[in-house]
Amino acid sequence: MKRTLIFLALFLLLAFPAQVLAQQQNPPVDPNSMWGEVVDESGNIRYDNLTDLGTIQESADWMPTIPGIGSIPASYHEYQTPSGNIVVLPAASTLFFMALNPQESGLAQSDSQLGMGAGMALEVPGLIKGMLQGYIDPAAITSLGYTNPDDFFTDVVNGRQNLWSLGGWDMTRFLYDLARSSLGDNSVYTMLLLYTPGNCANIPGGCPQNASLPTSPLPPSCSTPIVQSGAITVTARKLAPLNPIVVGQDTERRGADVTWEVRVEPTYYTYGVQVPVMGTVCASWNGQGSSNCQTSDHKAGMLEQIVVRYDCVQHTQLFPETLNWVTASASLSQASRDWILNILSIHYPEAYLHHPSFSFPVNPSTGSFQGNTYVWTLTQNHIQIADPGYFNLVVAGSTTGTPVSSPRGFSRTGGQFGVYIKQIAIIQ
């Protein structure tokens, strides 16, 4: 009975996607974004606007292996949008194993991801946790020394824990329900992955052979083309509290909430197109019809429209660009380090740097498009900081590149925030 109820709940969650949540935004989908041609404003997939590329099955070494046989095939349904983007819908079972192996499976390399159904997590550990809800015994995770189950799932994704080795969960029942959600025509798709034509090689199973990709994205130009790469802007700031204090004095372990944002503007490609300019001339009369002009050598002629010259007219094409990888970090400024080691150490002998740098490797695909600008944000809450001083908030990463420009690496400081220490002074 309990099992039936859990499956029913899972089925309802997966089978009736009330709305599509793009990068957990509200309103759900920006009609001007690249998802606008995939789903409508009500969250329904616009199948009539998409070209069906069919179901793809491929062997993948990140899928589970049957002894003596090989890996079970990964299965996806693929569509192409009018603008040439490829949308990949992994079957439920395939999505689960993609989430367990985000790098190898190509999940992390998609340009954008779209969750189907309310509460569908896009972050990989959250996705695994959500899919295992009701199957995994929290006590089994606790027995491994995790007080927060989220940390366990993060470790699974980072390869520090093996989900398969975890006892205390009903793998058979989970796989069975997953398999039922993946059955042929009844397949339930809970996540859409979008790949731009330039990123086609990273599609799981390779670039679809029947996709019509732009063979020559660059039209012939009559002038030297100008490529103006879009600006990469990094901003970062502390959200709360007003004055964070070091962890040793922070009795409630409030820590600091920090947010980073990267904006990648589109790349502009300006090129010239030869446009014919027509003019009227008096050509030699060929004897048919009647002559209506006199040629320069005073003979009977006929007026005709011909190309008299070509003008070079400038056009600008726009190429949106996303992120290939990204890492956010907070690092104690050099001045603050010197202050701790040289000044603070006078009052607190042997003061040292406890944990002056924090790094947060994250999924670059969790960004979204605002118009043609790719916007990626990360918020980390309750960061426990042991060193007082000013922390530089930095984002490093690389863009995917466009058909007219190469991927660009970047490392930018987007802001700074202070962490305070309460000192007691005797007033004389």
Place this chain on the structure above:
Amino acid sequence: MKREIQVSRKTINGFVLLVVVITLIVGGFLLLRRDPALLSRIIAQFEGATLGPTQPDPQSAPDAQAAVAALTAFYTLDYTEPVDQWQGRVCVLTTPNGCELIQVLFAPAVRQVVEANQVKTDCTVLALRLVEDKGDTRAWLLEVTLDAPWPGENPTTQVYAEVTRINGNWLLNRILFDQETARFATPALSTVETLTP
């Protein structure tokens, strides 16, 4: 002149014991020098014997035989046989959930291999040991030997299979994936690192 030295029985016993202990230490030292992994194996065997489930006779235990029968059906492959027929042969020996898994997760992989290599083989399956006992659900380690393995495939494969008792009958629940069988590996000694803050 004869002089009698009196040695007590206690002294003799102590001397003999000392010789035996020294012999054992020297012998043990020489053995460990020759085979450094010996100690690990002895401890692993000891732990395995302590922690592992009680071993029924694989040749007669009904759960083991259910796993043998189901794996025999699973690994008896013929590229000329319709996949539905293969599924049907296997499914009569599996739980309903197990049958669904066979159809959705396993069959596509098997079909791919069988058709690509034009496989036509019988097999012999041998139950080796019980690795997990959860009452009505058990996991067995079995050895599958293919009569006609396809190119690149080892004739003998070790397979972990989970069986479940339904209405008194043991049936195959599923074949475990390679990735999840690490937890059944014989425990071995490993270096423990201590992290200090």
